[in-house]
Amino acid sequence: MIAILKNRHVRDTSFQAGFVGALIILIVALVVTGKSNLEAQGLTSGFDFLERSTGWRISFSLIDYTTSSPYWLALVVGLLNSVFLGAISLSFATFIGVAVGVMRTSGNGMAELIGTTFVEIFRNVPLILQLLFWYSLLLSLPSPRDAEPILGAFAFTGRGIYIPGLNITGLSFFLIVLALVAGASVSLWLSTADRFKAASVAVRRKWKFYAWIVTAIVVIATIWWGRLPETAFFSIPEHRGLNYREGIRVSPELFACIIAISIYGAAYIAEIIRSGFNAIPAGQGEAGHALGLSRWQIFTRIRLPLAIRIVMPTLINQYVWLFKATTIGIAISFTDFFMVVSTAINQSGQTLELIAILMGGFLVINYSIAWVLNRVNDAIKLKGTQLRI
């Protein structure tokens, strides 16, 4: 008996079996208890409820949704809203973050001071506090009746921000975004993939030019095809009576989320970018100087590309983390994925199934963000002996 216990192989196997087995038993026990508890309340388990109609409204939706739409459509609406918010705020966060990061490493004392203040203020205050602050600020804007349009096209009111837009269907808007993303990826692929390394720069530039032409044609065609009949091509907000008509209304909830997440994310991204710039060997910039390049050329051609490549892995983690932060929208009832799921739990009581959907949704989104960005990183990272840092 003792000989068996001392056998390393037997011991290892039983440890592993015990660990995994205990976990499985725990999960099964939780699910069984949950099922019996829910059945005691007269709820049936299973995913049939997804076909039932919801009966509640969603304040912001990119696709057609009514109170008689089924649960699965509500979940799709929430998911799209989350992705929409994430895409917008992550792009803004990147722009602001890179700008601030560059300011902090520019060598100009004033710019560094401003950049440091920005980062320290917005990184050290919780996101939810910033979100509520921006939201209350937006709500305290003048009512539509009193708000004067700025430049004749933008109106900042307490009931939302009105901006000019195109009179096109939501579907064609999606297709346009898709086409632009595809165009950008193809051009990135053409300039970085090993497959095209043999072709000369001029040839690759020509291909990229064609790719953008095709994208432009597709975009214009989609706009034409998606036009709403019998409306003006541009839709510009107009003051009519007590409210604004036409144009695109950005709700205060969405706008507050965008501002808060962009600025909070920018503070973090700025720090990452700064560390990237600091990691570039000084000799790189000095060599550019010796070759007679201007400060702007050294920055755009040497330091920025190197910095982006250095910080890419950290940035990927930051993007995933920021996307998760978009769930904070529930604090001001922005209907993102999490909010829809929690409303659905309240309304239908299908707790376990909906929690599983929630977790599955976030796993899929986060793994796809990480996967796509890792592929980008693999494509653009410095290879072999290009530069040792």
Added chain:
Amino acid sequence: MSISNSVSHDGMRTSMFGAIRKKYFATRTDIIVSSVLAVAVVWLLVNVIDWAFVNAVFGAGKREECLAAEGACWSVIASRWRIVLFGLYPFEEQWRSGVACLIMVIVAVLSCVPYFWNAKRLTVLWLSGFGIFYVLMRGGFLGLTPVFEQNWGGLALTVFIFAAVCILGMPLAIVFALLRRSELPWISRTMGLIIDTIRSLPLLTIMFTFAIVSPFVLPDWAIGDKLYRVIVGYAIFFACYQAEIIRGGIQALPAGQEEAAKALGMGYWHRVGYIVLPQAFRNALPPTINQIVITFKETSLVTIIGFFDVMASGRAASGNAEWSFAHVEVYFFVALIFFVFVFSLSRYGAYLERRLGVGRR
């Protein structure tokens, strides 16, 4: 041009004027950029000072003057600061809440002193500090009237959740990291799956699951109070992040360290306890402090699932009809509380990083 300008005029001695000139006005572009930015900063500062000090109303209970004034209404803070800091805690007993918070702050400051930097002393310090905090807050003996968790609020609740998460989460993180690094493939793979899954979920969904959903799947005896369920959920979340940080610290160790320990005939627990973990924590100190900073900030999320933490009590302070116009001032006050804690902790982290010279041994 920039090189000739950066040499100060009076030779070896760099005057203050020269330093400023070099930093702000080195080249023509710098002169333009600095001047434009300086104008913007001065404009912003003047406006903020006007709002916050010159036109502001100070002193308690001056609601009418606030409505008339253009500047900030700090009167709301003077009148309602007790709500923000102590929440629903009974008025006569609020000194207890204040003292308890102070004790935890002292504990946090003490753990920055090198004397406490070993596992035993840190554990004793935090556990005793937390124990005193709990006894003071809860009461029920020594003549203290009992105050139940439902009535805790404000800063004390935030501090309580934060401290409990750290105390529970840190040992859990070590266990997770060791399991994740186990030589037995099934254990390390399963642990990796659990850690990765939890890390890719937002904290809010974890808190929500533990607060609202877990009563359905737990047997009756294990449900407990909502507050403690959220703390357990947050602690697991914290542990998953911290476990990856510790694992990073372990991986940065030269393989020879553990091999040498093995060659000396040390058992697993000796190796882990005396060789691996002490060095791993030293490596992982900067990201650990960063993680603790983030944990403190994100404690404010509990307000969404209905706890009366400092964030929620701040909203309550300006939530009545009397002061509802002054919410911006209250947000500034709460932001200041967080800023003081978080900023000093992150500065300390940066100082420590320089002092320890991590990565430059």
